[in-house]
Amino acid sequence: MYLGLDIGTSGVKAVLVSEAGAVVATAARELALSHPAPLWSEQDPDAWVDAATGAVDDLARQHPREVAQVVGIGLSGQMHGATLLGADGRPLRPAILWNDGRSHAECLELERRCPSLHAIAGNLAMPGFTAPKLLWVARHEPKIFARIAKVLLPKAYVRYRLTGEMVEDMSDASGTLWLDVGLRRWSALLLHATGLDLHHMPRLVEGGAVSAVLAPEFARRWGMTKDVVVAGGAGDNAASAIGLGAIAPGNAFLSLGTSGVVFRVTDRFAPAPEAAVHAFCHALPGLWHQMGVMLSAAASLGWLAGMMEVPAAALLVPLGERVDAPSPVKFLPYLDGERTPHNDAAASGAFVGLRAATGRSQIVQAVLEGVAFAARDNLAALGAASGPIAELDLVGGGSRSPLWAQICADVLGIPVHRVEEGEVGAALGAARLGRLAATGEDPAQVCTRPRRLASFTPRAPAASAYDEAYRSWRKLYPALKETT
Numbered sequence: 001m002y003l004g005l006d007i008g009t010s011g012v013k014a015v016l017v018s019e020a021g022a023v024v025a026t027a028a029r030e031l032a033l034s035h036p037a038p039l040w041s042e043q044d045p046d047a048w049v050d051a052a053t054g055a056v057d058d059l060a061r062q063h064p065r066e067v068a069q070v071v072g073i074g075l076s077g078q079m080h081g082a083t084l085l086g087a088d089g090r091p092l093r094p095a096i097l098w099n100d101g102r103s104h105a106e107c108l109e110l111e112r113r114c115p116s117l118h119a120i121a122g123n124l125a126m127p128g129f130t131a132p133k134l135l136w137v138a139r140h141e142p143k144i145f146a147r148i149a150k151v152l153l154p155k156a157y158v159r160y161r162l163t164g165e166m167v168e169d170m171s172d173a174s175g176t177l178w179l180d181v182g183l184r185r186w187s188a189l190l191l192h193a194t195g196l197d198l199h200h201m202p203r204l205v206e207g208g209a210v211s212a213v214l215a216p217e218f219a220r221r222w223g224m225t226k227d228v229v230v231a232g233g234a235g236d237n238a239a240s241a242i243g244l245g246a247i248a249p250g251n252a253f254l255s256l257g258t259s260g261v262v263f264r265v266t267d268r269f270a271p272a273p274e275a276a277v278h279a280f281c282h283a284l285p286g287l288w289h290q291m292g293v294m295l296s297a298a299a300s301l302g303w304l305a306g307m308m309e310v311p312a313a314a315l316l317v318p319l320g321e322r323v324d325a326p327s328p329v330k331f332l333p334y335l336d337g338e339r340t341p342h343n344d345a346a347a348s349g350a351f352v353g354l355r356a357a358t359g360r361s362q363i364v365q366a367v368l369e370g371v372a373f374a375a376r377d378n379l380a381a382l383g384a385a386s387g388p389i390a391e392l393d394l395v396g397g398g399s400r401s402p403l404w405a406q407i408c409a410d411v412l413g414i415p416v417h418r419v420e421e422g423e424v425g426a427a428l429g430a431a432r433l434g435r436l437a438a439t440g441e442d443p444a445q446v447c448t449r450p451r452r453l454a455s456f457t458p459r460a461p462a463a464s465a466y467d468e469a470y471r472s473w474r475k476l477y478p479a480l481k482e483t484t
Contacts, residue, residue, distance in 0.1 A: 001069040004431030007048050007077035007155045009258050014055035015427035024066055027058040039101035042094035045083050048154055049161045060222045068223040072438030074231040074430035076239035077155025079175040082133040085150045092144050096133045099295055099336045101345030103127045106135035114193040122181040122271035122279035127345040131177035134194045151200055163212035166202040169232035174280035182269035184281055205232040207283030208436030231437035233430055234283035237261050242283055242429030244393055245449035252389045256398025260297025262378040264290050272385035276343040284443055292340035292378025297371050298398040300333040304367050315364045321402040326469040327362045329353045331370030332476055341381045368404050372411035373473045379412055391415045395425045409456040411466045419450040
């Protein structure tokens, strides 16, 4: 048996996977976000640990025999979060998260200090990344900065609490702006640009390698043996790719989670910072990937549901499983700023085209379409960087909706496929990495492609209407940027 833990933004998922590769059981615990100031987004690192251990407690209580057979654990996690530890290994402040936008000025400063940043890290300096956050702390909280002994990402902090070891994998480390992504090692030059050194960083391993062994107290707590290995794991999107079997160059998927991602596997380091495309290490040796990132995908629908005080699923019911034409209302899904293609932490969401006769369903449809249009922006950015993408698997919470899947197919102009276990892809990928660490198997034998549950192809009349709607939608960001 193998266990995957996904340390997400809104919650932690635990997945128990059998020797046959089947998901045996899942458990989840919710997490709270804090927004103490505009553009700020923080979490308590110990809340990740409590949620992760609580989720495994639930599995151990409900499936004690299966949990006792676990021999490998893998970790997946939200990327970029700056978890600052003092010499005693305790957090010095709440973690600053991936969707925090406070460090725009520090991004400019980092690029000024290190002109070779793009070539080494493969990415623009964006507020979401870890390095600019440390410049912000140095400037605004110098006493805390002076006490930093280690900087960990979210899943690395959970690993540290579970094992006592401070270790990070290549894919998650790629999102710090401190990694030489092509050479897969920390860059002393980039660290120096933020006032840090190599001793501030955890040890690096590949995603399917052994990083540590589960601490005896947790092994006893969950009835496991004393030699359960913990894999390097992966950042959430690379872990989703492992869960989808996306381990060959050209494999691609669209994630409609809290954030949105268009992801493509590459066999080389292929940076394209001019398009705000991310170039990161994959979770397996010899592979990299490109990503276009939207900061608010399913979160946009969740925000609307919260505003209307209606469950998100209930908002979709009146629309059925397909719509025949675009909504007359247009929505910009930039509730937390945007990365690809705008790299604008100050970008804001908007509805355009509201009338007295506008109904709730038209607004809901506009949100689904706005996210799909943003995904089309990302698809175009990746296409310009490395050629077109012919089809996409669909994962994340948004993949549950056939309506959204069909809108995505019509807007993107390519087939999209709902896949088995698409909602637990990152946790499943983490469990697979835990298996690789425990067994040393060939990744191709473990990281198989999931069964496709449904395929959605573009419908000619709708696709044509969406082409026109997309062209109009593309004009909104620059127009609103001029007025804000």
